[in-house]
Structures are given as C-alpha cells and as structure tokens.
Amino acid sequence: MADEKQVTAQEAPHLEPVHSDVDETHTTTTRPSGWMYKGIKVGKSEIWYASPIVQLLMVAMVCFLCPGMFNALSGLGAAGQVDPSAQNDASTALYSTFAVVAFFSGTIANMLGVKATLSVGGLGYCIYAASFLCFNHTQNRGFVVFAGAFLGVCAGLLWTAQGTIMMSYPPEDKKGRYISWFWIIFNLGAVIGALVPLGQNVNSRDNVAVTDGTYVGFIVLMFLGAVLALFLCNAGNVIRHDGSKVILMKNPSWKTEIKGLVETITASPWVVLLFPMFFASNIFYTYQLNDMNGGHFNIRTRALNNLLYWTSQIIGAIVFGYALDAGKFRRSVRAKASFIVLFVITFIIWGGGWAWQKDQVVREIAEDENSGYDKLRIDWVDGAPRYIAPMFLFMFYGFYDAAWQTCIYWYMGALSNSGRKAANLAGFYKGIQSAGAAVFWRLDGLKKPYNTIFGVTWGLLGAALIFAAPVIWLKIKDTVSLEEDLKFSDETAEDVTVNTKQPKEASV
Template identity: 60%
Template structure:
C-alpha cells in the first residue's frame, strides 16, 4: 500500500540487523505496550488496536447508514426516494468495489477509508434536505457518490480484517469487527427510536435524527486518519503484513487480473458474495417498512443489529476453535449455514404468506389523505411478538453469513494485497445484487417474489461454494505461497527468519 511515513529508527542492534535484516520492533511510540493491572495493552501499531480503530470508523459511517436504511425508506414514509438512491448507490458500488483493491493497495488504508467515510455524510445530508424540499435528485446523486466512497471504504476495511490477524485468530477478529460495527447501527437505531417513541402513526423521522447521523459520519471519516500504514503494522510474533513494497498503478492493475490466474476458484464464491446483500431490500422494505409503524421500525432496527452482534461473535469464535481442524470447521459451518437457511427462511415463508404488496399499499398516503387504510403493527399489538422474533433471526443470520464468507476468504490466503482484491470482489459483487433488489422493490415486485429470490439464492450459492470449501481451505497456508503474490521476501515479513524457519 502507499508509503506515507518515513521508516522508524531501530530500537537496538540485533544479529538480524547486523545481517541486513530489519528487526521485528522499530523504536517508536506506536510500538510501545502498556500494563494496566494484570492486562497488557497491545501497541498502537498492532493488529488488535488497528482493528478497533477501523471498527469505529465503520461504527460511525456504515453503522449510521445501516440504522437509517434499516428503518425502511431512509426514514421516510414513501420508500421511492430511498429506493432510487440505493439503486444508484449499489450500481456505482458494484463497479468501483470490484476494482477497489487496486486503489486501496496504491493509495493506502488511511486515504481510502477517509474518502470513503465522507460519502456517508453527504448521503445522510441528502435525506435531511429531502425532509424540507423533496429534492429527489440530490438523494440519487448522494447515493451514486456513496457507492464510489463505500466501495473504497469496505475494500480497505476487508483487507485489514482479513490480513492483519494471524491465521488462528481470523474468526475472532471478524467477530469483534462485526460487533463494534453493528453496535453503531444499534446506537444509530436508538436515536430515531428515542425521537419518535410517541409516533404511533406512520410518520417521517425528524430533522434531529438526520443531524445526529450527520455529525457521527463526519467524526468517523476523520477518525480514519488515526490509523497507521499497513507496512508499519507488526503482529505479536514480530511478523508483518504481506504487501507490495513498491506498489504502482500498473502493478496493482496487473495484480487484479493475476488474481484470476492464481485463484480462479474464487468465482465459485461469487454467488455467496451476491447473496450477502440481496436480502436487505426485502428485510428493510418488504418486512420492516411494509408491516410496522415508525417507532416499531426503529425498535426492530435495534433488535436486528443487536442480533447481528450475537451472530458475528458466536460464529467468529466458533470458527477459531483450536481443538478442531480448520478444514473441519469450514465444513461444519457450511452445514450450520444451510440448516439456518432452511429454518429461518422457512419461517419467513410462513410469515410472508400473510400479506402482499397490494394489501400493504392499499389506501397509501396522499397529500389530501395522510392516513393509510392498512394499519401497520405497533409493538403494543398482540400480533407483534412473532414477527419480532423472525426479524431478530434475520439479523442473526445476516451476521452469520457475512462472518463465514469473510472467514472463508481469509482462510484461503494471508496476503494483504490479494485479500484487498478479494474484499473488492466481495463488495462489488454483493453491491450488484443490492442494486438489482432495490430496483425490483422500487418497481413494485411482489413481496413473495422477492422473498423466493432471497431464499433460493442463499441455498443455491452454498451448494456452488462446496468445491472451494472442500479443496482450497487447508490447515495453514505456506508462507512461500502467500509471498508469490507480492515483491516481498520471507525476511521482510518475518525478520531474522529463514524460509525453513518460516515453514516450521
């Protein structure tokens, strides 16, 4: 990734240094550890601290976007403006995301994340504006711009989350990221819940909600600048991230194509990628917006993202169980996902049979008649508990799916350059799916059709991914295999070690 800082002064002379090999720990404030009682706080440039920082960036940027989108319609009664903005968002996201690994590797983590975060601020501002002038064009522009920004942000985030941790901790890192990130969505959902707690009718969220989201997204974008460069990150064992020492635009563009030559099997995971965002339009508009009033939608958003925290942490830690072979874990989690797909979405089918889009939109709001003949559920209604639990499990399932897909990619390689491209493929392809689904919702596709496409794609993509899970995920990836996709040597990433020692 881009070089943004001068090399550090070395802490002491070691045999490795005398032999011309960089020592494990340079002399700098960012490599100092601290003791707090019985605990040791990792140094600032360690993977755990860097993961926490990027998690809080996503807490305040995508987390606020998720809270807003999770209410359905971007907090509006009519979902049309939000749908059009999301179609624009995911369309540009799909294109930029696919190539985002090139930009991340060339520009560096901090620049990529900060620019990415600013797009969320503009998106939120467009809905604040819409509350007053109904300028749908601004929403669409903001959505398209956010697609560009989000493609870069999520690629950089994915590269950090998958390449920084050691092999035995990737599941936990993914789980911790997803927990902190979704905590942002939980808190973000509490804002409209608190401000609309007495809105038993179906109303637009107030300006205070959008202003709160706007401030937090700006803070998140600025926070990205507190990260260190990937080249400066050192793991607890002294090893470093595998990157390109001298990246250029040409090497990274060429590297994008080389991924398909070295790892052609990655295309078998593409259906899982596209499925990972396919169901959001259905969850947020086809269920939450369609069936619940404003304050209950906000409560549902809190529940949905709280369950994402539980889903990510439980799957993340399970995927790192040291007493179970990694190949076995990869297969067991596939079985668990397939069972959850059948059980949770089977329950969703029973619920979906109870209503249609035509029923929900009968007597829709107009300027002359602000009431809706279809009475939406409130949390005080006797029929609320069942749908609440379904929505709760939808949130758990989302986190389980995302955590597993990231873990699969991280289990294939430890090369930061390659994982940036994998993350770009993942976000680009899933965004293409999101664009399609938001458009299908916008044109009024029946809810049952949207539901069936979600269930079928999720189950089918799991089956298509089987060859990768059985053949490509190994107990460990040899370091010489990881180094083949970079211009680094074993001494660059494991100072003082020979290739023989690295293998051992």
C-alpha cells in the first residue's frame, strides 16, 4: 500500500474526499476523513492551508496591514496634515481611478487569480503613505496626487480580490461570521495604526501635522501587507470542509470575463437597485473624518477619536456579522430584519449627528488660521458636554460604518455562491462606492459648508435604503441552488461538489 504524503496547496484541486467508516458526527451521514491525491490517501490536516478560513484570515491580515493602516492615517483628518487640501486632492484622484479600475477588476481578478491581484493591490498603500512623508519636507502636492491616483488603481484590485474571497469561499450558513471575522481583523489594523499617532502626539494640544516617524511606521507595515499576499492560494486551490470547491471558470479569457461582467447585470437587472447603496457606502468618511474630526478637534484628540472610531467598527462587525448568521431564523427573514435595523439606526445616529453639527462653527472659521479657532478646538480634557457627547457620536459613526458594510457584503453573498459572479459584484460595488467617495472628497476640496456635506450624506443614505428594499425583500432567498450558480461558469456540478464514492487506496 502507498504511504501517505505531504500535499501542497497547489495540488489541492485534484483531491477527492475519502469517507470514513466511522460516523464522526453521530448522525446518519459520514464526514470526509481525508482526500485522495492521484490515488494516494492524504489527511485533512495536510491541506488545512487551502481551507476557506485560513485563506480568509490571511486576506484579513493583508487588509490589516494595507487598507487598515490607510484608514488609521485617514482617520486623523487630512492624513495627519493641518491643511486638508493636499489630502482632498489625493482622495479625489484616488477614488476617481478606483471607480474606473474597480469596474473591470473583477475580470482582472478572475484572469490573474486573487493572489497576484491582492499583492499588486497592496503596493499602492505604502507609496501613498510615503507621499505624505515627502510632503512634510517638500510640500510636493503633485507627488501626493499621483500617489492617490496610483493607490486608486491598486485599491481597485485589492478590494475586488478581497470581496471575491469573502463572499464566495464561505458556506452559506457562515457568511455573516466570515465577514465579521474579516472586519474585526481588518479594523484591528486601523486600531493599532491609530495608537501610533496617539502615542506620538499625546502631549500635543496644538493643531500640527503628525511626525515623520508616524509615516515611516505606516510605510513599513503597508509594505509587509503586500508581501504577505504572495503567500495566499488562488481560488481554484481552495477546498471547503465538505470537499466542495469554489465555482470558477475553468479556462477564463478576456472575452469570457467581459461577457461575465455584462451577464452580471443582464441576467439580474434588479441588482442595479443596490447601486445607490454601493454609492453611499463610503461617502460618510468625508464628513466624519475630515469635517468633524479634522475640523473641530486638536491633533491628540483627533488621534484618540480615530482609535475609538475603528474600535467601534469591530463592535459593529461582531454584532451584525453574528446576527446575520442567526440559525434560528431563515435567511430571508434575517435579510428583512437587518434592513429594518439599518433603516432605524440611519435616522437615530445621523439625527443625533445633526443635533451636534448644527451648533458648530462654519468651515470658514474652522479653517482660517487667523480666526483663533485653533486654540479653541475641542480637547479630551474638556469633558462633558463639550467632548464626551461628540466622542460617543463619533463612536456610533464607526459602529454604523461597520453595520452598513457588513450588510452590503452579506446581501451580495446571499445572492450568489459563485466566485466568478462574486468577483464581478465586488468590482461593481467598489467601483460605484469609489465614484461616490470621489464626488464627496471633491465637494470637500471645493470647501462646501460642513452642514451641506452632512445633509447630502444623510439624505443619500436614506434614499439608498429605499432603492435597495425590493432586492432585500424579494430577491434574497433561503439558499441559492447550485444550478443557479453554475450559470456563471463553464464548470459542471461534478466539478465542484463532493465525490461521495469511496475510492480505493492506491497500490505500489
């Protein structure tokens, strides 16, 4: 009889499950006790690396180090600078290129594979942080804008690959938890990243730019994230616990992928009703990070708010991620309940936000160096009600962001289990999301009043939910059939489902 051998993740797609004679679950069905590779029996532990959960955790760590650190930098307001003009210009360039590239990045991810797509995507983040280090010394705004535009290209690739993994790898009953775990680890990056400027500026009550050391720390961590992405498996190598595989195209070409991009819309035209929700999913960062945090707090309090904001995101991801997987209720019921909760908190949290915002100074005073407002900016020692009330408001904004993003990913994941379709949906999501962000960063760059940006943001969030209601109410089913998913692939049911036949052990 052949000896058992080690199998690499690249060999995993050729494995077939071997079912044990022992009923491990104490039910009438048995679970795989191993797999066959070219007729040789191997254990499950030897391909754990290619499992969905390990791959998701690795992607989460990539995002922890790249966009997580980017969020920590952005959360400071003006990317750690005093004048937000350079960051506004960079963000407009970033989200403009992001919007264009993301529409086609699903096609690119399906062609190149998620590993290469993620790694290339990670490079733009460290260059972006480096541009602000350079700006501290040279005031070279052109480099900052270029870095923003380049990051838009890279981010389009990274987030589409991430979305593909998060929506298509998990089994249907665990998608909420997988999204939650990703969001927790990803936002831990922003939390830990926020500790850096907080520690360096803890004694500064002035409104000044962050130190060079802050930017250097971000650059190093972001580069490590791009390198880590190279150790991922591609989607075709991933095998779920039950032996099933991710649905892909066997032989993708540019022609088939562009066709799939079109089919995503033409086969399900109602998906366009989710586009307003996509558009609104990043627009609130402009008000929250630049106009609220950057506009009204001194540097050390901005750093503390930044830490609390991303910590609240983790709480929001846990609450909504696990609630969306609550097994006591059918998935269609959970979808409707999550929509109602999202609608309610949109008006409660943002209503509280308006109660605070309407009493604040206007932009012209907040950004005028000669107005004397820099000495009047809110500091954490001000206590209640001057600081405590906006502190909790800012935390609720972070909670709300996680709730909105978690629900969108879960809604898209509930519409399909196909890796190919998930890549296209993720591309649409990130492209439209970035178009919305580009518009709002440009509005901020044009110095539109804080109240105007707040009002338009809140109005679009409410309108987006109204447009999405028919999809969430009528199109999310309790399960998606395999036949439905295979419409977006050239694979057959036999290619992706468990082989229940008991294979014989290979002889020498």
